[in-house]
Amino acid sequence: MLESSNIPQVRLGLIAVSRDCFPIELSERRRSAIAAACAERELAVTEIKTTVQSEAEMLAAVDEARAAGVNALTVFLGNFGPETPETLIAQRFDGPCMFVAAAEGDGDLVNGRGDAFCGMLNCSYNLGMRHITAHIPSYPIGTAEDIAQMMADFVPVARTVIGVSDLKIITFGPRPQDFFACNAPIKGLYELGVEVEENSELDLLVSYKEHTDDPRIEAVCQDMAAEMGEGNYYPDMLARMAQFEITLLDWAEQHKGSRSYVAFADKCWPAFPSQFGFEPCYVNSRLVSRGIPVACEVDIYGALSEYIGMCASGDTVTLLDINNSVPQTMYEESIKGKFDHGYRLTDTFMGFHCGNTPSCKMCADRAVKYQLIQHRLLEPEGSDPDFTRGTLEGDIASSEITFFRLQCDSEGCLRSYIAQGEILPVRTGSFGGIAVFGIPEMGRFYRHVLLEKHYPHHGAVAFNHCGRALFDIFRYLGIGDIAYNQPASLPYPTENPF
Numbered sequence: 001m002l003e004s005s006n007i008p009q010v011r012l013g014l015i016a017v018s019r020d021c022f023p024i025e026l027s028e029r030r031r032s033a034i035a036a037a038c039a040e041r042e043l044a045v046t047e048i049k050t051t052v053q054s055e056a057e058m059l060a061a062v063d064e065a066r067a068a069g070v071n072a073l074t075v076f077l078g079n080f081g082p083e084t085p086e087t088l089i090a091q092r093f094d095g096p097c098m099f100v101a102a103a104e105g106d107g108d109l110v111n112g113r114g115d116a117f118c119g120m121l122n123c124s125y126n127l128g129m130r131h132i133t134a135h136i137p138s139y140p141i142g143t144a145e146d147i148a149q150m151m152a153d154f155v156p157v158a159r160t161v162i163g164v165s166d167l168k169i170i171t172f173g174p175r176p177q178d179f180f181a182c183n184a185p186i187k188g189l190y191e192l193g194v195e196v197e198e199n200s201e202l203d204l205l206v207s208y209k210e211h212t213d214d215p216r217i218e219a220v221c222q223d224m225a226a227e228m229g230e231g232n233y234y235p236d237m238l239a240r241m242a243q244f245e246i247t248l249l250d251w252a253e254q255h256k257g258s259r260s261y262v263a264f265a266d267k268c269w270p271a272f273p274s275q276f277g278f279e280p281c282y283v284n285s286r287l288v289s290r291g292i293p294v295a296c297e298v299d300i301y302g303a304l305s306e307y308i309g310m311c312a313s314g315d316t317v318t319l320l321d322i323n324n325s326v327p328q329t330m331y332e333e334s335i336k337g338k339f340d341h342g343y344r345l346t347d348t349f350m351g352f353h354c355g356n357t358p359s360c361k362m363c364a365d366r367a368v369k370y371q372l373i374q375h376r377l378l379e380p381e382g383s384d385p386d387f388t389r390g391t392l393e394g395d396i397a398s399s400e401i402t403f404f405r406l407q408c409d410s411e412g413c414l415r416s417y418i419a420q421g422e423i424l425p426v427r428t429g430s431f432g433g434i435a436v437f438g439i440p441e442m443g444r445f446y447r448h449v450l451l452e453k454h455y456p457h458h459g460a461v462a463f464n465h466c467g468r469a470l471f472d473i474f475r476y477l478g479i480g481d482i483a484y485n486q487p488a489s490l491p492y493p494t495e496n497p498f
Contacts, residue, residue, distance in 0.1 A: 001314045001315075002291055002310060002314055002315050002316055003291075004290055004291025004292070004310075005291075006261050006262065006290070006291040006292050007159065007163060007261070007291045007310055007311055008071070008159050008162040008163045008166070008260075008261070008311070009159075010071065010072050010155050010158045010159045010162070011044070011046065011068075011069050011070050011071050011072065012038075012043070012044065012045045012046065012070065012072050012073075012074065012151060012154075012155065012158070013045070013046045013047075013048055013065040013068065013070030013072070013073045013074070014031060014034060014035060014038075014045050014046065014047050014048060014073075014074050014076060014151075015048045015050070015051075015052060015061050015065065015073060015074070015075050015076065015089060016028060016030070016031035016048075016051050016052070016076045016078045017051070017052040017053070017075060017076065017077055017078070017081045017082060017085065017086040017089075018051050018052070018053050018078060018079055018081065018082070019053070019079055019080040019081055019082050019119065020053050020054075020082065021080075022079035022080055022114060022115070023079070023111070024051055024053065026078055026079050026102075026107070026112065026114050027051055027076070027077075027078025027079050027102075027114075028051055028078070029078075029106075030076070030078040030102045030106065030114075030144065031047065031051070031076055031078055032047070033106070033144035034076065034144045034147050034148060034151075035047040036144070037144040037145045037147070037148035038148045038151060038152075040148070041148055041149075041152065043148060043151060043152050043155075045074075045151065046065070046068045046069075046070050048061050048064050048065050048068075048070075049064070050064050052082070052085050052086060052089065053082055053085065054082070054085055055084065055085050055088060057085065058085040058086075058088050058089055058092065059092070061089065062089060062092045062093050065093065066093075066094075070095070071095045071158075071162060072095050072096050072097070072098075072154070072155075072158035072162065073089065073090075073093055073095065073096075073097045073098070074097075074098045074099075074100060074147075074150075074151050074154065075089050075090065075097055075098065075099045075100075075134075076100055076101070076102070076147065077099070077100070077101035077102060077114075077116040077119050077120060077123060078102050078114060078116065079102070079114035079115060079116055079119065080114065080115040080116060080118060080119035080122075081101070081116065081119040081120075081122070081123060083119070083122040083123055083125070083126040084126065086099075086123055086126075087123060087126040087127050087130055087132055090127070090132045090133075090134045091130060091132050095158070095161075095162065096134075096135065096154075096157065096158040096161040096162065096476065097134045097135065098134065098135040098136070098137070098150070098151070098154045098157075098158075099120070099123055099124075099127070099134055099135070099136050099140065100136075100137060100140045100141070100142065100147050100150055101116035101117065101119060101120040101123075101140055101141050102114050102116045102141070102142075102143075102147075103116075103117075103141050103142050103143050103146070104117075105143065106143075116141065117141055120136075120140060120141065124136065133476060133478065135154060135157055135158075135472060135475075135476050137150045137153070137154075137472075153468070153469070153472075156311060156312045156313070156314065156466070156469040156473070157312075157469060157472045157473050157476060159311045159312075160308050160311035160312050160469075160473045161473070161476055161477070163261050163307065163308075163311045164192055164193060164194060164304075164307070164308065164311075164477065165192075165193040166193075166259050166260045166261055167193075167194050167195070167259060167261045167262070167263065167304075167307060168194070168195040168196070168197060168255070168256055168257065168259040168261070168262050168263075169189070169194060169195070169196045169197070169262070169263045169264070169265055169300055169303050169304060170196075170197045170199065170251065170252065170255055170262060170263070170264050170265075171196065171197070171198045171199060171264070171265045171266070171298055171300060172199050172200070172201055172203065172204040172264070172265075172266045172267055172298070173199075173200065173201035173204075173266065173267030173298055174267065174298065175267070175297060175298045175299075176267065176269060176270065176297055176298075179297050179298075182297055182298065182299040182300075182301075182302065182456050182458060183408075183409075183410055183456075184265075184298075184299075184300035184301055184408070185408045185409075185410070185412050187408065187412045188301075188408025188412060188413075188414045189300070189304070189408070191414065191478075192304075192414070192477060194304060195257075195258075195259055196300065197255060197257075201267055201271060201272070201275075204247070204251075204266070205275055205276065207247050207250075207251060208243065208244060208247045208276060211243050211246055211247045211250070212243065214243060214246055216242075216246050217239055217242045217243055217246065218242075220242035220245055220246060221238040221239055221242045224238050224241065224242060224282075224286070225238065227286075227359060228359065228367065228368060231367075232366070232367040232368060233367065233368040234368060234389055237278055237368070237389055237390060240276070240277050240278050241278055241280075241282060241283050241390060244276065244278070244280060244283050245283045245286060245287070248264065248283070248287060248292075248294070249287075249292075252264070252292065261307070262292065263292065263293040263294075263295070263303040263304065263306065263307045264287070264292070264293065264294040264295065264303060265294075265295040265298045265299055265300045265302065265303040266280065266284075266294060266295070266296070266298065267297065267298050268280050268281070268284075268296050268297060268354075269297075269374055270374070270377065270378060273371075273374060273378060273387045273388050273390070274378060274387055276387075277387050278387055278389055278390035279354065279355070279370070279371050279374065279387075279388055279389060279390030279391050280294075280390060281296075281353075281354050281355035281356045281371070281390055281391040281392055281433075282355060282368050282390050282391065282392045283390075284296070284356045285318075285355065285356050285357055285358050285359060285392045285433075286358075288306065288316055288317065288318065288356070288358055289316050289358035289359070289360060291310055291316070293306035293307050293310070293317070293319075294356070295319050295458075296319060296353060296354070296356060296458070297458075299319065299456070299458050301405070301406060301407045301408060301456075302319050302405070302456075302458045302460065303319075304406060305319075305404065305405045305406050305407075305459075305460035306318075306319055306460050308406060308460075308470070308473060309402070309404065309460045309461070309462040309466070309470075310462075311473075312462065312466045312469045312470050312473055313402070313462040313463065313464050313466040313469075315462065315463055315464060316358045316360070316361065316463070317460055317461060317462050317463070318353070318356060318357040318358065318361065318396075318433070318460075318461045319353060319356060319458055319459070319460055319461070320351035320352060320353050320357075320433075320458070320459060320461055321351065321352050321353055321457050321458060321459075322349060322351060322403075322446075322450065322457055322458075322459050323349070323350050323351055323352035323434075323457075324349065324350045324352070325345075325348075325349055325350070326345065326348040326349060326350060326436055328345065330426070330436075331345045331348065334424075334426045334427075335348060335424060335426060335436070335438070339424065339438065341438060341440060343424075343438045343440075344443075346442060346443030346444075347438055347439060347440060347441065347442045347443065348424070348436060348437065348438050348439075348442065349436075349437055349439075349442060349446075350428060350430070350434055350435065350436055350437070351396075351403075351434065351435055351437050351459070351461065352430070352432050352433065352434040353432060353433050353434075354371050354373075354374075354391045354432050354433070355368075355369070355371070355390070355391025355392040355393050355432060355433050356392070356433065357392065357396055357433040359392060361396055361397055361399070361463055362392070362394045362395065362396055362397055362433065363394050363395045363396070363397050365394055365395075366392060366393065366394030366395075366433075367392075367393060367394060368389070368390065368391065368392055368393075369389070369391055369392075369393040369431075370385035370388045370389040370390070370391060371388045371389075371390075371391045371432075372431050372432075374388040375388040391432065391433075392433060393431060393432055393433055394433065395427060395428050395434060395435055396423055396433060396434065396435035397423065398422065398423045398424060398425040398435075399422065399423050399463050399464070400420070400421075400422050400463070400464050400465050401420070401421055401422055401423055401437065401461050401462065401463060401464070401465075402418060402419070402420050402421075402461070402462040402464065402465055402466050402467050402470065403418075403419045403420075403421065403437070403439065403459050403460070403461055404416065404417060404418045404419070404459065404460055404462070404467075404470055405417055405455060405456075405458070405459050405460055406474065406477075406479065407455060407456065409453075409454060410454075413481070414477075414478075414479050414480075414481075415453060415479065415480075415481035415482075415483070416470075416474045416479050416481065416482050416483070417445075417449050417450070417453075417455065417482070417483040417484065418467045418470050418471060418474075418482065418483075418484050419439050419442070419445055419467075419484060419485040420439070420465045420467045420485075421437055421438050421439030421440065421442070421485075422437070422438050423435045423436070423437055423438075424436045424437070424438050439485055440485060440487070441485045441486065441487060441488060442485065444485070444486070444488070444492065444495065445483075445484075445485040445486070448492035448493075448494050448495055449483040449484075449485075449492070452492070452494050453481075453483065467484070471484075
């Protein structure tokens with residue numbers, strides 16, 4: 001689990017409810033069994049002792065949970081359950097809630113039958129009538145062990161919902177010219193409960209200059225040198241980059257305001273390198289490794305997606321361009337027939353960015369280098385790189401991945417996509433932070449989701465398979481359009497059947 005003060009810690013509570021015409025002991029005994037099953041798997045849970053049969057007990061149970069520091073609740077129907085008090089728990093409690101119900105089997109089917117399977121229908125109906133958002137697992141009925149697993153699966157959902165509701169995204173500068181694809185309608189952020197603070201690049205430059213000779217710079221330089229290893233960085237650049245890192249960290253602390261968590265979306269070219277004296281990519285990678293996303297090219301929804309990915313996966317993430325196709329020769333030599341999935345050429349592509357991926361997710365030969373494209377554009381032809389240095393480059397290490405994005409389109413509609421796959425252990429022979437990706441049915445997904453729905457070129461990458469959690473998160477956040485890489489047997493609505 002990524003340790004970061006910028007990511008919420010979930011403190012789960014468990015409340016049992018009981019319909020007054022059913023034995024209350026049934027719910028309480030089953031609740032205790034769930035708590036014991038959670039303890040077996042070392043999942044910390046606060047067992048709320050007030051069992052809810054009435055509205056008064058609902059208020060008492062919610063107060064008990066708050067007093068215990070609980071910030072996410074599992075509401076457990078140990079029997080049929082009282083549909084009004086149980087749904088009011090979610091309305092009164094300030095945090096994400098999950099509703100689950102008991103399977104039969106721990107007693108006789110006369111006096112020991114709870115009918116929670118039926119009660120869950122009434123619960124869902126009442127939640128809908130009250131327009132209350134809650135998480136219901138794909139099959140919410142289970143034994144104590146089943147429900148303990150549901151609670152473990154709920155943790156990343158709850159963590160993300162808590163984080164997003166208390167997040168501020170801080171931006172610097174307008175988007176670079178011809179990068180309108182990273183549009184960021186504010187409406188969608190407010191609908192999600194995210195705050196945004198937009199600043200000028202000049203604001204950042206002024207703050208950076210105010211940190212000249214900051215006494216903390218030397219310690220950050222030493223940490224950078226230790227992270228990269230001798231020969232893998234530019235010694236004369238360290239102080240400049242360390243000064244920038246301290247600037248961003250101070251800005252986050254001083255500007256988070258009423259919010260607990262922050263993410264950045266910064267303009268990184270074309271003016272940045274010449275005015276600051278370096279490319280910001282390596283510093284960005286260091287912050288994201290600590291749970292503070294810094295999205296490139298003022299990509300606000302990219303920063304939001306990265307933050308969601310950290311909360312969902314429990315690990316650091318990166319933001320990459322869905323960049324270029326894999327050459328046929330590379331496919332034939334290094335991919336075809338060599339992997340269990342049997343990737344076709346159209347299942348593969350290269351993900352790239354200038355150098356923002358955390359060093360812990362890159363191959364051992366990674367190093368701080370210079371941005372080739374910006375060097376061509378901004379520095380004299382034939383000259384050695386100067387202020388275009390500062391990118392963290394190399395192949396990204398092979399792993400399972402989830403490629404995803406939450407985006408608000410130009411019409412103000414929130415939509416998302418999720419695709420699981422892997423980074424292949426194939427040398428790219430290219431520049432930047434880059435990798436060869438394999439995603440089943442990527443070609444069709446590219447055409448009928450990414451192109452058809454007008455997604456931008458940036459995608460967030462989590463370094464494990466967390467699509468299940470992301471799907472539940474997007475559902476909880478109210479995202480109606482959640483696209484994925486559909487199998488060939490399931491055509492897209494826009495796919496030509498002929």
